[in-house]
Amino acid sequence: MRIPWWQTAVVYQIYPRSFADSDGDGVGDLAGVTARLDHLAWLGVDALWLSPIFRSPMADFGYDVSDYTDVDPVFGSLEDLDHLVAEAHARGIRVVLDWVPNHTSDQHPWFDASRSSREDPKRDWYVWRDGGGPDRPPNEWAAAFVEPARWTRDPATGELRRQPDATGGTDHTGTAWTWDEGTEQWYLHLFLPEQPDLDWSNPEVEAAMHDVLRFWLDRGIDGFRADVVHMIGKDVGEGLETMPQSDIGKGEAVHALLRRIRTLLDGYEGDRMMVGEVFLLDPAEMATFYGTRDELHLSFNFAPLFTRWRADRWRRRIEESERFVPPEVGWPTWVLSNHDTVRHADRYGSEARARAAAVLLLTLRGTPFLYAGEELGLFDAEVPVDRIVDPGGRDGCRAPIPWTRSSDHGWGPEPWLPFPPAPAEHSLEARRDDPRSILHLYRRLLAARRASPALHRGDVVLLDTPEGVLAYDRVAGDDVRRVVVNFTGEQVAVPDLLAGWWVEVDSGLDGERPAGSALGPDEALVLTRE
Numbered sequence: 001m002r003i004p005w006w007q008t009a010v011v012y013q014i015y016p017r018s019f020a021d022s023d024g025d026g027v028g029d030l031a032g033v034t035a036r037l038d039h040l041a042w043l044g045v046d047a048l049w050l051s052p053i054f055r056s057p058m059a060d061f062g063y064d065v066s067d068y069t070d071v072d073p074v075f076g077s078l079e080d081l082d083h084l085v086a087e088a089h090a091r092g093i094r095v096v097l098d099w100v101p102n103h104t105s106d107q108h109p110w111f112d113a114s115r116s117s118r119e120d121p122k123r124d125w126y127v128w129r130d131g132g133g134p135d136r137p138p139n140e141w142a143a144a145f146v147e148p149a150r151w152t153r154d155p156a157t158g159e160l161r162r163q164p165d166a167t168g169g170t171d172h173t174g175t176a177w178t179w180d181e182g183t184e185q186w187y188l189h190l191f192l193p194e195q196p197d198l199d200w201s202n203p204e205v206e207a208a209m210h211d212v213l214r215f216w217l218d219r220g221i222d223g224f225r226a227d228v229v230h231m232i233g234k235d236v237g238e239g240l241e242t243m244p245q246s247d248i249g250k251g252e253a254v255h256a257l258l259r260r261i262r263t264l265l266d267g268y269e270g271d272r273m274m275v276g277e278v279f280l281l282d283p284a285e286m287a288t289f290y291g292t293r294d295e296l297h298l299s300f301n302f303a304p305l306f307t308r309w310r311a312d313r314w315r316r317r318i319e320e321s322e323r324f325v326p327p328e329v330g331w332p333t334w335v336l337s338n339h340d341t342v343r344h345a346d347r348y349g350s351e352a353r354a355r356a357a358a359v360l361l362l363t364l365r366g367t368p369f370l371y372a373g374e375e376l377g378l379f380d381a382e383v384p385v386d387r388i389v390d391p392g393g394r395d396g397c398r399a400p401i402p403w404t405r406s407s408d409h410g411w412g413p414e415p416w417l418p419f420p421p422a423p424a425e426h427s428l429e430a431r432r433d434d435p436r437s438i439l440h441l442y443r444r445l446l447a448a449r450r451a452s453p454a455l456h457r458g459d460v461v462l463l464d465t466p467e468g469v470l471a472y473d474r475v476a477g478d479d480v481r482r483v484v485v486n487f488t489g490e491q492v493a494v495p496d497l498l499a500g501w502w503v504e505v506d507s508g509l510d511g512e513r514p515a516g517s518a519l520g521p522d523e524a525l526v527l528t529r530e
Ligand code: ISL
Pocket: 060, 063, 064, 100, 144, 149, 169, 170, 191, 227, 228, 277, 279, 339, 340, 341, 392, 394
């Protein structure tokens, strides 16, 4: 059976503001990305996902789009993007753009028209309601980012933990409605007031958004990451005001919308792909967004982002992924870090754990998504209060990538955010010079994965293990690999799991691994048969 590229690929997420700066203005740009493509080719990734590069007033750093078919000048021009795509393709690397369908910027011409009068033809492109007049919003729904997410470090384990909240993702403390003085109605915004929600039950909205997809597909883009795509099917009819906010994403409407998007993408040559950001932490619900292989090609499984460094918890994540995304449903995804969450090295509290986690990410059954900088073992930057610029307080994981040891680390004099801790030591330059670095571990893992059908497309078989250890085999016909991960800070003897196997990749530092039949603290191994 022919396997589409996105099933065997490793996707690398670039947050363009923070990746590489070609013009010294302190903000990364497309020419900066193009100049670093050789690094990505050397590393061995198959696709890039660029966080939004469209025109935007940047209230949410690009997730508030004011023109979906042009590049924001801070990142360059359409020509710069065409050039980046051509150069990426020349290296065998595909390019995925970040499409933001749930909301636009309040500066988008569609919203300008919509808010101009109740009679405007675009009034119904957004969600307007009377509520109880200017003092009473239509319902209790809350907007994201009113308070930044809170994380606390567990003194016993060194891990960071996110404070649980009712929605499973975002701290909601302010209303999701803003009163418009001019037309005396409320408009809905599940995120900032600068991000009004579109009404996807309006066929004109759907058609306009399909045009956006076609614009980029015609230009040779390989796929899209669809921002909070589970939210586009809100029941915006009469029921909206009484619907609990936690029901957003659970209705039927979104599935019909996704099937039509799938048909549009599949009508193009070259396996164009959509990966949906389905921010529903219940894997059973998340999995419904694959439809019957007729909705999203891939759907982010975010439960691992909030999973502690414990063998039993990770085993459960794998079991859930296998149960809810079996082959007849679709192909799973794995992700440890992104631009919204504290980096996993920081969450787990050590580089040793980050290295072992990389082994998991790159050997589990599913498409892995790397977040730029994790291959350098970056921790979040400590951002002083007066330099926090993100309304969600997610600045730390968006720190600029340190490319060189030199004092500017390859950036202009003043990057938009401070660097991560110990930038010289974590820089690409330093990491490349050290064959034992986490960077070389990522490269070895990517190479091993590419070379082994078992690793990039085989079945996964969980094995019995002592407490604190996770082990599984990956199997594709005759090709077999075994992965064994020690989640404890102690050496653990696992003679039965290791007998008859050779070490192909070791997350630990070469030569420091206990010989023979034991795993070192927080060590992970990829094994091949003797
Ligand atoms: O950022 C979060 C927690 O701090 C998440 O809850 C986030 O709101 C959720 O993952 C949705 O994120 C996406 O849409 C947002 C945007 O700000 C995020 O950057 C994007 O990934 C609104 O477009």
